[in-house]
Amino acid sequence: MNDFDVLVIGSGVAGLRAANAAADAGATVAVIEAESDIGGRSQYSTGGLLGAGTRFQLEAGVDDSPAALYEHYRRINHWRIDAGVAHRLAFECGPEIEWLAENGLEILKVAPGADSDVPRVHRTRGGHAIVDVLRSRAQRLGCEMIVGQRIERLVVDDGVVRGVATATEELSAGAVVLATGGLGGNPRLLQRLAPSLVAATGDWLLPVGGRELARYAQGDAIGLGESVGAALAGVDVWEATIRPGYAEVSLQLLPGWIMIVDRAGRRIVDETADIVEMQSALLAAGGEVYAIFDDAAKSAAEPPPSAPGATRARRVNPDWRSEVIDAMVAQGSVYQAESLADLAVRAGVDVEALSASARRYNEHVAAGVDVDHRKDPRVLRALDSGPYYAVPLRLGSIAYTSAGPKIDSSAQVVDRSGQPIPGLFAGGECAGGVVGVHLGGNPLASCLVFGRTAGEAAARHAQRRAEGPASGS
Numbered sequence: 001m002n003d004f005d006v007l008v009i010g011s012g013v014a015g016l017r018a019a020n021a022a023a024d025a026g027a028t029v030a031v032i033e034a035e036s037d038i039g040g041r042s043q044y045s046t047g048g049l050l051g052a053g054t055r056f057q058l059e060a061g062v063d064d065s066p067a068a069l070y071e072h073y074r075r076i077n078h079w080r081i082d083a084g085v086a087h088r089l090a091f092e093c094g095p096e097i098e099w100l101a102e103n104g105l106e107i108l109k110v111a112p113g114a115d116s117d118v119p120r121v122h123r124t125r126g127g128h129a130i131v132d133v134l135r136s137r138a139q140r141l142g143c144e145m146i147v148g149q150r151i152e153r154l155v156v157d158d159g160v161v162r163g164v165a166t167a168t169e170e171l172s173a174g175a176v177v178l179a180t181g182g183l184g185g186n187p188r189l190l191q192r193l194a195p196s197l198v199a200a201t202g203d204w205l206l207p208v209g210g211r212e213l214a215r216y217a218q219g220d221a222i223g224l225g226e227s228v229g230a231a232l233a234g235v236d237v238w239e240a241t242i243r244p245g246y247a248e249v250s251l252q253l254l255p256g257w258i259m260i261v262d263r264a265g266r267r268i269v270d271e272t273a274d275i276v277e278m279q280s281a282l283l284a285a286g287g288e289v290y291a292i293f294d295d296a297a298k299s300a301a302e303p304p305p306s307a308p309g310a311t312r313a314r315r316v317n318p319d320w321r322s323e324v325i326d327a328m329v330a331q332g333s334v335y336q337a338e339s340l341a342d343l344a345v346r347a348g349v350d351v352e353a354l355s356a357s358a359r360r361y362n363e364h365v366a367a368g369v370d371v372d373h374r375k376d377p378r379v380l381r382a383l384d385s386g387p388y389y390a391v392p393l394r395l396g397s398i399a400y401t402s403a404g405p406k407i408d409s410s411a412q413v414v415d416r417s418g419q420p421i422p423g424l425f426a427g428g429e430c431a432g433g434v435v436g437v438h439l440g441g442n443p444l445a446s447c448l449v450f451g452r453t454a455g456e457a458a459a460r461h462a463q464r465r466a467e468g469p470a471s472g473s
Contacts, residue, residue, distance in 0.1 A: 004030045004144075005462040007164055008453065009151050009220070012040030013444055014428025015179030015449035016095075016134035016373035022177075023141035027462055029455075030171070030405070031143055032164070034150035034220070040181050041216035044209050044445065045127030048113060050120050050417040050445035051094040056101075057119065060110045062116050066091040072117050077436035084409035088453065092109065093445040096452065097122050100408040101155055104134045113274070126205055149207045154224055154424070159229060162424030174462025177454045178405060178413070178426040179447075183219025184208075184398035186250030186333030192401040193222070197238045204396035208241060210249040217401075228424060229415040233433030234402030240395040242278050244291070246333040247319040254278075255320045256379025258291040259361050260393070265344065265353025267361060270347055275399065282395050289393050292340075296385035298322050325389060335390040338382070347390040351465070358383045400443050403434035411454035423461060425454040 003025035008015045015031055016038075033040070051057075062344035074081065101107055106125060115122035124130060139145065154171055155163035163172040165251070183189040184207040189196050198205065203465035207213045242254065254260075256272045262285035269281035271291075282289060293386045299322055319322070328334040337343035340358055344351040364370045364384045405413045405426050412420040427450035434450060435442040 001439075002172040002174055002462075003163070003344075004028045005174045005457045005466070006177060007031075007032060007171060007175075008177045008179055008455070009164065009224075010040060010179035010181060010428070010430070011038040011135075011145070011147075011179055012042035012179065012216075012428060012447065013130055013134065014042075014430075014447035014454075015040070015177070016131065016138055017181055017448050017451030018177045018425075018455035018458070019138045019143045020134060020141065020426055021452040022459040023138065023143050025456055025459035025463075027174075027459040029138070029141075029143040031138070031145050032149050032151060033145070033147045033337060034218075035215060035330075036148050038145055038147065039128065041133045041207070041209070041213055042181075042444070043128045043212060045444060047124035047128075047130055048111075048444065049093070049097050049100075049122040049124065049130075049448070050089060050116075050442050051097040051122050052120055052121065054097050055095045056097070056107050056110050056122055060119065061343075062110060063118050065118065066094060069093075069120065074434065081433070081436040082409070083405070086410050086436070087157060089434065089442070089449050092449045092453075093142075095437065096448040098444065100130065100133060100448070102168050103131060103133050105138055109456065110202075127444070151220065151224065157227055159422065161421065165305040174465045175425060175458035176425070177226060177458050178221040178430055179428045179451060179454070180195075180218075180220040180430045181222075182217045182398075182401040182429040183319050183403060184401050185214030185217035186219045186377055189219040189222060189403075190401075191234070193219075194238050194401055196236050197240060197398070197401075200283060201395050204245060204394045206248060206397055208397045208399050219401075219430075221404050223427060225413060225424075225426070228421055230405040230421060230424070231416045231418070232403060233406035234404060235432075237402035237433065237436075238398065239275060239400040240279060241275055241397045241399050242282060242393050243396045244319060244328075244391050244393055246328045246331070247397070254291065255317055256376060257295045257297040257381040258320075258358065258391075259383060260289050260291055261357055262286065262289050263349060265350035265357055267357045267372065269367075270370070270375040272341060272375055272379060279395060282393075285392040287394055288311060290349060291380070291391040291393055292343070292354070292383065292388065294383050294385045294388050297327055297381045298389060305425065325391075328391075337389050338386045338388075340388050341454070343388045343390050349390070358468065400429065400435070402429075402433055402435060404430040406433060407431045410457050411450045411466065412457060418449050425458045427451040427454040429453075
């Protein structure tokens with residue numbers, strides 16, 4: 001007799017959703033977490049959930065459907081994603097949001113998100129709120145929570161995954177679900193599976209949330225999956241956010257009153273752009289750019305006025321408050337000069353190009369229209385009051401890594417020939433390639449959809465095994 005019907009490795013949103021689903025299907029479940037707390041890196045996320053065709057969209061007057069999301073999602077990924085996986089994600093992320101709401105999660109509003117053609121991101125009070133709902137429900141269903149135990153290997157018998165082993169014991173199960181999160185805290189795996197990320201960010205590279213959260217993103221599913229012949233998908237697909245070098249834990253959205261230029265002194269992007277657009281702009285610019293602003297902008301930085309339907313205005317980011325900038329100037333992390341020409345020399349930026357970019361930017365401010373990059377005119381501020389400042393910026397905080405064991409549309413891990421590996425399932429960030437090359441608010445939605453799918457499929461597999469060899473292994 002097995003210790004449990006289903007063992008779930010990892011306790012973030014994907015793992016907890018898998019546990020709920022398996023328990024709902026009648027399985028006995030244990031969630032095994034390597035760290036001392038439940039929630040993984042999911043609990044620190046902003047908690048935005050992608051969904052289409054929800055009642056929350058309807059209440060907000062948004063006309064949308066899962067079919068529209070499916071077509072849009074495949075198109076923005078240039079059809080480089082498994083249709084079955086994309087279809088399940090598009091058609092089931094909305095019902096997952098409804099299910100969470102029915103179980104007590106507060107949906108604050110529906111907002112636009114990266115890559116979305118209509119508002120599809122359902123805002124919550126954060127990842128911790130989602131984790132709280134899932135953990136409480138799983139515990140009420142009798143799921144056991146085991147913390148402080150890292151899984152060292154899968155137990156395999158005759159090609160079938162039948163349990164797991166820690167450093168001190170083995171646990172048998174009818175099925176195992178991998179939900180171990182990403183690999184952004186593991187430098188060795190990043191070099192191997194996200195080399196372009198390492199090349200683009202260099203020594204600035206940190207998980208979102210800083211070094212403290214690296215422990216939640218060790219890529220455990222890679223070694224466990226490969227040990228049983230799993231194929232990998234999503235290699236070198238990732239998302240990173242921009243940050244100043246002096247801020248290890250930085251908010252991803254920048255203040256609207258800066259002008260961003262590349263090393264050649266050319267303005268490159270709407271400074272309030274979303275994650276995906278900003279990442280693309282920085283990569284095209286060679287990875288290292290500068291935020292340029294003057295003393296008037298620094299001193300007068302306040303939240304922009306709110307307006308119905310506004311999407312680009314940003315609140316003040318604490319990394320950019322006047323006293324922080326002054327401290328970083330004294331520390332040598334921010335350049336300061338009385339003229340733009342001197343600032344360019346100090347920062348190593350082309351003098352004539354920076355001056356030309358500032359003149360053109362000031363023309364946009366005066367006209368009230370950013371002709372080049374269409375930034376919200378309410379946050380445009382002229383560059384005309386020295387001293388001037390230049391803050392070095394890079395992509396430096398890993399938001400998401402896509403590499404992991406490949407799954408099919410039933411969340412079963414497949415081998416290098418595309419055949420399912422009996423007894424092994426996966427969901428969430430560790431399930432390779434699910435979110436495609438453009439994310440757009442998808443990671444938590446993927447955790448929910450494929451966490452639930454994995455939990456249900458694992459419970460079915462365990463039940464078939466319990467019924468005997470004639471019903472399948």
